[in-house]
Amino acid sequence: MTTSSATGPDQDALLRVGIDRSLRHPVMFFLTSGAAWLAVSMVLAIIGSTKVHWPSFLNDYGWLTYGRVAPAHINALIYGWGFQAAFAVIIWLMARLSRKTCTNAGTLLAAGHVWNLVVMLGVIGILAGYGTGIPWLEFPVFAWPVLLATFIVITMGAFIQFRVRPEGHTYISQWYLLAAIIWFPWIFASANLLLHVFPSHPVMAAGVAAWYKSALIFLFFTPVALAAAFYLAPKVTGRPVFSYSLAQLGFWSLAVIAPWAGMQKLAGAPITYWIPMMGAAATVLLAVPLFASGLNLLKTVMSDTQTLSSSPALRFMTAGVVAMLLLGFAAVFLNLPGSTLQLTQFSLSNYGFEILALYGFFGLVTFGAIYFIVPRVTRREWISSRLIKIHFLFSAYGIVTVALVALFGGLQQGIGEESWQLPWQAAASRAYPYAVATTITWCFLLFSNIFYFIHLTLMWVGLGRRSSHPTLLLKPHHSGSVHGEEGDIDNAGPGHAAAH
């Protein structure tokens, strides 16, 4: 929270406005196209999930068969929405924290269009029956080199900004951003090379795919979400991060533990015995970084409960952090070899866990960041606190439902699967209510995000409120204005931090 001594507060504010303006089009492009993919993915999710408990639903079309819709949904969610939301956070946050104006907006926009084109061709490819059948890498094989190159082009600017930043403090968020930028190309390239270019053994290929899923969650989406959270919590409350050493513990324990996780999904497969066991141990140990960072962030935001209840950004972010703690608990609870792992290994809890990570944790934290970033890059305030509240409320309902699927549905189904004396139908019957719950989850999330889509579109076309009052969720007690105190040019809400 230090201000560079060379510049006064006015120049500082001007610099921030300059950075925001330079990033306006790339950030809004990634957020709006990401939102469009989120909508596509949720519609596919509802169709797919309905088919699980109603198999004859929309059954006449090959391109809508469950085995194509389900991968199309998750790939659209990951590459269409997750990555683009992450790109917006990465480029904006790194520019702000490195105090550098974006000079490659044109390149970012061009690369963003390429990314969207590949995701579109990939999703159509899956639906048309050209999927690879490798979980989370179902896009036809042409897609991965283009996605990899585009990712590098998009994040390269952020890396350079960090290298040429003025001397000064390195923020916790910057550790996480750098880590995500460096790890993802490594993960993506090694997984795809081992699967498509240097094939080893079919069982090892399945292991690589299982590792990729876990690595993508914990070494890309988790660092990006934590970067946003470690920016928002001190920035909006105006308090320093609770503990710097706890943040270091959280970061380095994630870096050391997460790369080992993932292959526990191959427990019992013909692969060296210690590899799945190592994966299970690492996944259980992931509770350490998740709890360390979660505790740190919660301690920081709880220092100012007034702001927590009135700031949309902080409320979404804190809910995402709570989902992260739940994820840490689930990582332990669902992956114990010899007790729960064999129950959850081939059950709904895998999907529940993934959605809890992608939407519950990464998604909500990113929505918090979006509610903070968009008013700054568009120079308009969010139009309605009611739209934000509905978005929050129904997202929370959806996350609670999907957490139930992850924690209990998988176990229930697993108990049925392992009861070998009973006919197989018993397992399917146990899974049935939780399959219905998954559909309900996506209905909640689609309903909640309709309000987000409308709001974001209005902001994008420049119809936001022209005001210097931020949109808050509660009316402050001490001010006559419904929109809170008169802010400065960089509205950060009441009690906002000294500029940095």
Next chain:
Amino acid sequence: MSLRIFILGLFASFGVAWLAILIAPSVAMSRLAPLEFSEAVDGKTGVFYPKRTGRIQDGAKVYAANGCYQCHTQIIRPTYAGNDMYRADWAGLKADPDRGDTRRETNAYDFSGERFAQIGVMRLGPDLSNIGRRVESIYAVGTSPELWLYKHLYDPRRLPERFMSGCPSYQFLFVEKPVKGNRSTDALPFGDDPSKQVSPSPEAKALVSYLMSLKKDQPVPAALNFGPPKKEAK
């Protein structure tokens, strides 16, 4: 901490795991040596090579592209990792007339001919490691196992005992045409309307051929046989 040390830290923490669980096992498993039967223990000699016949590569593509792995697994886990071995017909046959109890775990040689082992994501449907064996010896005794699979893919809820099946119908893998002159040689005995005929598409043929190749219950060398001791067939 300087940037150089930080980046070094990122490379080291990730790189060690990357080498240990990704690269080293990939190299090791790409050189998987053939296993030999031992004369003393197995009572025969030769190399263990589970023979698979059928359109394995094309069929695996159809299996992958239509997402069969979303609901079906292809793995019989050892008893420490799950109860798959105990199910009467998953791991093989409990009482094969000739061979007795043929149930066994999945081994690394079972996936020969495939690029990606479809271990599977979820078990909404049963395991398919031995679906070929099951159809042949249990579901379609005395009739054509391929025809049974075609009928099943066309309408999984056709048989009264399967009315609860959650499997989607794969009618889009079949072609319905009017009969002109003689019926097509591969037309299936479906439907009441003699002027129409239903034939499997090339994809459906490949898929059924692949499913019939899933018979992972051949005897394995003692070195691979970790299953619980079996009672002698009476």
